[in-house]
Amino acid sequence: MMKMSTFEKLGIQTSKLGFGCMRLPMKDGEIDREQALGMVEYAYRHGVNYFDTAWPYLNGTSEPFMGEALSRYPRDSFYLATKMPVWLVETPEDFERIFEEQLQRLQTDYIDFYLLHSLNKTRFEKLVEQGLYELCKKKQAEGKIRYIGFSYHDAAEHFAALVDKYPWDFVQIQYNYIDPHLLEADRLYQALADRGIPCVVMEPVRGGFLASLPKDISGPFQECDPARSTSSWALRWVAGHDNVKVTLSGMSNMEQLKDNVATFSGDISLTDIEQKTVDRVVKRILDVHTIPCTGCEYCMPCPFGVNIPEVFSIYNNLKLFRNPEISKNAYFGRLKAEARADQCKQCGKCMKACPQHIQIPDMLAMAHAELDAACGTK
Ligand code: SF4
Ligand code: SF4
Incomplete structure (x- = not known):
């Protein structure tokens, strides 16, 4: 009961x-x-x-x-x-x-x-x-x-x-x-x-x-x-x-x-x-150092089209599951190029809305660099 x-x-x-x-x-x-x-x-x-x-x-x-x-x-x-x-x-x-x-x-x-x-x-x-x-x-x-x-x-x-x-x-x-x-x-x-x-x-x-x-x-x-x-x-x-x-x-x-x-x-x-x-x-x-994003989407939409929670989710999955092939399909496959982290123009709009106080532009830059290094297409 x-x-x-x-x-x-x-x-x-x-x-x-x-x-x-x-x-x-x-x-x-x-x-x-x-x-x-x-x-x-x-x-x-x-x-x-x-x-x-x-x-x-x-x-x-x-x-x-x-x-x-x-x-x-x-x-x-x-x-x-x-x-x-x-x-x-x-x-x-x-x-x-x-x-x-x-x-x-x-x-x-x-x-x-x-x-x-x-x-x-x-x-x-x-x-x-x-x-x-x-x-x-x-x-x-x-x-x-x-x-x-x-x-x-x-x-x-x-x-x-x-x-x-x-x-x-x-x-x-x-x-x-x-x-x-x-x-x-x-x-x-x-x-x-x-x-x-x-x-x-x-x-x-x-x-x-x-x-x-x-x-x-x-x-x-x-x-x-x-x-x-x-x-x-x-x-x-x-x-x-x-x-x-x-x-x-x-x-x-x-x-x-x-x-x-x-x-x-x-x-x-x-x-x-x-x-x-x-x-x-x-x-x-705590040992894994993920980004503490809850996916609430309060930061969305980004005026430059970045899908902030999706990028953070893909990044966290890479850190947690350590499967570059899956992360590559998610980031360089399913996620459109216009929505990836490197489209961030650092305008700061999203940060004012984030309840978790995530330094979003910095975290996006880090996420993109690590995803690119771990599973980039180049
Ligand atoms: S700081 Fe980057 S992610 Fe945030 S709203 Fe501006 S362009 Fe979009
Ligand atoms: S507002 Fe913050 S916690 Fe919510 S989805 Fe955006 S980055 Fe993640």
């Missing part, structure tokens, strides 16, 4: 597994409706009652799709989370227009968990001036929002100021077993735990990275428990934290969904031996 979380502060219970709607299955550039509807049905029937979408997900098609998919079920039988794209808001009218359109897209009168999306220090300072929190409170008073929170994408040092500015009902952070070593992610988690603010976690498998580790890195997992998938280790590491109420997984096919449902229907917390096993895998990952 699906494990449940109690939000003591809010007096509600949600499933510990949340359905992230950013990576729904795609076919010919659009949501694969048949498969995605089947996944929502399977999740709902197996006790998942938290669905998380956002205005920009899947080029704006995630919200309308989820509105349709969830309209089959009683509205009070699930929790719906979506987010205000604060970067599109200049006036209160913008906020009003986008919010009302979200209600229409989602075929609902209210949003359960409403987030100010992807906050960083700069965006936060602007939204304080604009009074966006107060606009959310007004919607809450009208019964159109139940709980107000934000999702965070910035350095740990700025986090406490955001958390302490308003009485948030919950906060969403990125957390997984590798991030404490890259992004001081433990500080974010602890700041919420210390204040008793419920924590929702995104990117528990780092955009799929922690689900597809090569065997020579994930070997300790298989030695410890051959039946368990690599991603279930990552999900359990996150969900075992007391103040993590919901672990969002952006599932792309039925196989992943079934595996996740099975994971969240069994023992969640890691034993001491399992925690030591994770530590061994972390060490192996």
